[in-house]
Amino acid sequence: MTRSDQFRDDLIMAIPGLRAFGISLTSRSDRADDLVQETLMKAWKHHESFEAGTNIKAWLYTILRNEFYSQLRKRRREVEDADGHYSSRVAVHAEQHGYLDMADLKTALQQLPEDQREALILVGASGFSYEEAAEICKVAIGTIKSRVNRARNKLSELLQIESTNDFKADINLQGVMGGAAAADE
Amino acid sequence: MAQKRQNKANASGETNSVKQMAMTDLKQDGPMIPMQDLLGDKLREYYNEVAREPVPDRFDQLLKELDARSKSQKSS
Numbered sequence: 001m002t003r004s005d006q007f008r009d010d011l012i013m014a015i016p017g018l019r020a021f022g023i024s025l026t027s028r029s030d031r032a033d034d035l036v037q038e039t040l041m042k043a044w045k046h047h048e049s050f051e052a053g054t055n056i057k058a059w060l061y062t063i064l065r066n067e068f069y070s071q072l073r074k075r076r077r078e079v080e081d082a083d084g085h086y087s088s089r090v091a092v093h094a095e096q097h098g099y100l101d102m103a104d105l106k107t108a109l110q111q112l113p114e115d116q117r118e119a120l121i122l123v124g125a126s127g128f129s130y131e132e133a134a135e136i137c138k139v140a141i142g143t144i145k146s147r148v149n150r151a152r153n154k155l156s157e158l159l160q161i162e163s164t165n166d167f168k169a170d171i172n173l174q175g176v177m178g179g180a181a182a183a184d185e
Numbered sequence: 186m187a188q189k190r191q192n193k194a195n196a197s198g199e200t201n202s203v204k205q206m207a208m209t210d211l212k213q214d215g216p217m218i219p220m221q222d223l224l225g226d227k228l229r230e231y232y233n234e235v236a237r238e239p240v241p242d243r244f245d246q247l248l249k250e251l252d253a254r255s256k257s258q259k260s261s
Contacts, residue, residue: 004252004255008248008251008252011248012240012244012245012248015240015244016235016236016237016238016240017236019235019236019238020232020233020234020235020236021232023235024231024232029235032235033241033243036244037243037244037247040244040247040248040251041247041251044248044251044255100223100224100227102227102230102231102234105227105228105231106231109231120228121228121232124225124228124229125228125229125231125232125233126232152224155224156224159224161223161224
């Protein structure tokens with residue numbers, strides 16, 4: 001297998017996760033897929049600048065994230081009223097019946113500031129470590145930890161469930177995610 | 186505080202079952218999932234919902250085109 005075949009396979013493997021990350025950022029699958037397309041094209045173009053053996057997944061998520069923010073800056077004026085648009089009340093009392101509705105989670109996620117949402121998704125769902133998430137978002141590890149914390153608290157408040165806010169739980173989560181990711185492959 | 190919660194989880198024997206559930210499938214919404222990790226489970230379910238979809242054809246097509254283009258550049 002040539003180096004470029006390997007690279008192409010790595011890109012293909014990364015697409016499902018990139019789409020999920022894109023949707024969590026944009027909340028729209030058409031925009032997410034446009035982001036993924038841009039990401040793949042940029043990755044291909046800058047193939048040479050990627051060092052083989054380093055973390056290609058983190059590299060690709062970084063490209064997608066950069067693309068998202070550059071598009072967001074262009075769109076900012078159009079979407080300024082989006083916050084008001086999405087602030088419908090979440091009505092479910094999850095704690096009462098141990099059930100959390102997916103639609104409520106999506107609504108609540110959209111009410112988080114972008115920096116908190118992306119940190120939460122990267123660490124809590126994509127399976128990145130705090131270190132990797134910090135690298136992708138170009139901030140200090142402590143900043144990522146605090147964003148994840150605030151995101152969890154805010155979501156718990158919006159969804160009216162008990163706030164865990166417990167890094168011990170997050171460390172366990174990462175172990176679980178590692179296993180789940182390996183199983184998917 | 187964290188210690189207390191840990192003890193509680195161990196006492197009810199839930200820690201392992203949570204891990205096992207998360208490793209196998211994330212579809213469960215039932216009362217088996219302790220409140221402690223309801224949010225984490227739901228987040229991963231949300232993410233995996235998309236991540237498990239088949240890759241749209243447009244990306245397959247795109248990569249084939251990119252691949253063909255770079256191969257023809259090399260040979261020319």
